[in-house]
Amino acid sequence: MESPEFCSDSQNGESAFADVPFAPEPLVYAVMAAFREDPSPLKLNLGIGVYRTEKTVYIPKPTYSNHPNFFSSVGLVVKTYRYYDLATHGLDFQGLLEDLSFAPPGSIVLLQACGHNPTGVDPTIQEWEQIRQFIRSKGLLPFFDSAYQGLVSGNLDADAQSVRLFVTDGGESLIAQSYSKNMGLYGERVGALLIVCKTAEVAIEVESQLKLVIRPMYSNPPIHGASMVTAILKDREMYNEWTSDLKKMNDRLINIRQKLVNTLRDKGTPGDWSHIIRQVGMYSLSGLSQDQIAFMTKEYHVYMSSDGRISMAGLSSRTVPHLVEAIHAAVTRVI
Ligand SMILES: Cc1ncc(COP(=O)(O)O)c(C=O)c1O
Incomplete structure (x- = not known):
């Protein structure tokens, strides 16, 4: 019987939360927020414990128009390597190797796994093997963007050949896998970042750094699209239907x-x-x-x-x- 009175009192009077003390933001987030808001081109974020090197990234010329945005927005220096030969409308293989020969060890090389956007030109498997040997011998770090797996040959395995060459050689690689196109889930934002590390210990350390990046960015991923992908990948009948759709x-x-x-x-x-x-x-x-x-x-x-x-x-x-x-x-x- 007391509660209606209490309710109307609290509506007219002070907030029920008036005595809640202000909780300061964890220092690391406050520094990040201040960094984001600072418009200065000189700004330098030394606050967060994310491992950084002198990390340049080399992207093909031309490439998916969003690639430079991703990398420059996190402060990487973006350089290009020759990819498309205007005269032959094919791959400028020599130009690619020549430009990458100037990349300092540790630089990231962005490679489109298959169905290169916008050119539609992919290296042959022999050229991929040469690119792999070159990248490994120079100590560069391959970062695959796999957005069209299955949409080049109609076969998921054939379209994964480039990535698998690198993954099976014992070296390290990053692979961004998208299900936007090959499962028609563009609006669901489904994909995965895979980082192949040399040892389990390094993988644990890398994962801990990824969590630092993810936590303030989206905290937890949306679940709906990912559960659709999981259902299809786990069910033999649905998987077969998907692969035959890809072929069509x-x-x-x-x-x-x-x-x-x-x-x-x-x-x-x-x-x-x-x-x-x-x-x-x-x-x-x-x-x-x-x-x-x-x-x-x-x-x-x-x-x-x-x-x-x-x-x-x-x-x-x-x-x-x-x-x-x-x-x-x-x-x-x-x-
Ligand atoms: C090469 C490439 N990578 C990534 C994407 C986008 O992938 P997602 O929808 O997973 O962001 C596209 C096209 O939309 C693309 O062409």
């Missing part, structure tokens, strides 16, 4: 590439478009110029990134003729 998706991407090139050839569109068939995965770097793309957008309502990248997944048999009309007009009218 891959076959469709290959068919669309072929159809696009055939239609360009049938129409007599100037240029050698065979690189579209040689390139793999979801993307093709078409070679169309920025002006040609702007023309295609204005006149033909074709939207694509200004670097000339075509996302093959966005095309269908029905829309190929329209794209070919647009490309034909662009390359014949916009030089």
Whole structure:
């Protein structure tokens, strides 16, 4: 019977929490927050006990546009290594090795495991082996971004070959594995960071540092998407259905590439478009110029990134003729 009175008193009077003392933020978080808010380009965070070295990262040129953001946002110096040869529309293998030869030992080398975004150009398995030997002999640290496993050959194992070459050689590697594309879970943010360490002791130390990074960033990961992935990976029937879906998706991407090139050839569109068939995965770097793309957008309502990248997944048999009309007009009218 007393409680309604107490309730109305406390609503009108002082807060029930008025006597709760202010708890100071743990010092380490306060320093981190102050660091984040400081706009100075000279800022230097020596507060948190995360191991740092003179850590430069080398990323391919070109690469997924978000890669430089990830690394520069954590204070790493970002340099590029040659990857794409504009003349052949293929891999600039010599350029890649030459540029990496300037990387000091301990530098991180970002490698896309398969289905390179935006070029659609992957090293052959022999080239991967040479890259592996080179990276190991120079004491560089490979960091794989695996975002398209299964979408290049239609086979998960074949698309993991590059990563497995490095993982089985006894050296250390980092692998960022995404399930956004190959499980269609883009909105769920499902993936994993795997760090292969030389010894169990080092792995425990590295894990402890990762927890320091994770705790203030997201504390606990969302569970929904990860449970879907776990269910599929653990159930033989669902796993088989997933892998056969991947094969179908891959076959469709290959068919669309072929159809696009055939239609360009049938129409007599100037240029050698065979690189579209040689390139793999979801993307093709078409070679169309920025002006040609702007023309295609204005006149033909074709939207694509200004670097000339075509996302093959966005095309269908029905829309190929329209794209070919647009490309034909662009390359014949916009030089
Ligand atoms: C090479 C590459 N890595 C990572 C991503 C994004 O992965 P996630 O959705 O897991 O952040 C993409 C594309 O969205 C990509 O092309």
